[in-house]
Amino acid sequence: GAGVSQTPSNKVTEKGKYVELRCDPISGHTALYWYRQSLGQGPEFLIYFQGTGAADDSGLPNDRFFAVRPEGSVSTLKIQRTERGDSAVYLCASSFAGGYGYTFGSGTRLTVV
Amino acid sequence: DQQVKQNSPSLSVQEGRISILNCDYTNSMFDYFLWYKKYPAEGPTFLISISSIKDKNEDGRFTVFLNKSAKHLSLHIVPSQPGDSAVYFCAASGSNYKLTFGKGTLLTVNP
Numbered sequence: 001g002a003g004v005s006q007t008p009s010n011k012v013t014e015k016g017k018y019v020e021l022r023c024d025p026i027s028g029h030t031a032l033y034w035y036r037q038s039l040g041q042g043p044e045f046l047i048y049f050q051g052t053g054a055a056d057d058s059g060l061p062n063d064r065f066f067a068v069r070p071e072g073s074v075s076t077l078k079i080q081r082t083e084r085g086d087s088a089v090y091l092c093a094s095s096f097a098g099g100y101g102y103t104f105g106s107g108t109r110l111t112v113v
Numbered sequence: 114d115q116q117v118k119q120n121s122p123s124l125s126v127q128e129g130r131i132s133i134l135n136c137d138y139t140n141s142m143f144d145y146f147l148w149y150k151k152y153p154a155e156g157p158t159f160l161i162s163i164s165s166i167k168d169k170n171e172d173g174r175f176t177v178f179l180n181k182s183a184k185h186l187s188l189h190i191v192p193s194q195p196g197d198s199a200v201y202f203c204a205a206s207g208s209n210y211k212l213t214f215g216k217g218t219l220l221t222v223n224p
Contacts (some may be wrong), residue, residue: 004156031210033210035212040216041216042117042119042202042204042214042215042216042217043157043202043212043214044214045211045212045213048210048211056209056211058211059211091156091157093156095210099210100145100147100162100206100210100212101147101159101162102159102212103159104149104156104157104158105156106154106155106156107156
């Protein structure tokens, strides 16, 4: 596609539920990143994929968070047992071979009630 | 502990004047710096970057200055236009492609 696509754009879930957030990167981009932006903050790094493998997952806050990219294209960020503190905008970005000039998607706004 | 700081939450300038957005960092391992622009309900858009081997990079109306000894960078927009009104994020990297962002500065350019 022309840009990075993230679905859904908005997600409201109840505390304790499981959610999946999807990211479709730009075709041909081998690097994919997930960031989280809480209210009043800048984006914070979560995880970086190069191809199918997670090259750096040091930003995942705890083991309730997991991300996959099984075919080296679409990625899914999975959050188990959601908590109110997980409410944020989750941003996905992609680039060629880990270049710095990422292209970000519009994000998924997750609200945990 | 914030490694990238944007101490001005907001800035207001008149159309046609210069906008100067500032950013400070604490991690001396950072060697690449970027500015992103963000409109509401959109993702950040890459604007301009600078490597630590340079002290200035220019792209049209946008210029980024880097002062390594002071661990300070700034983004100059000349002349400012109403369409430049957005949140500007400073970001830094230590050569592993993971970006550390500041909290952002809301720029308003008044017609």
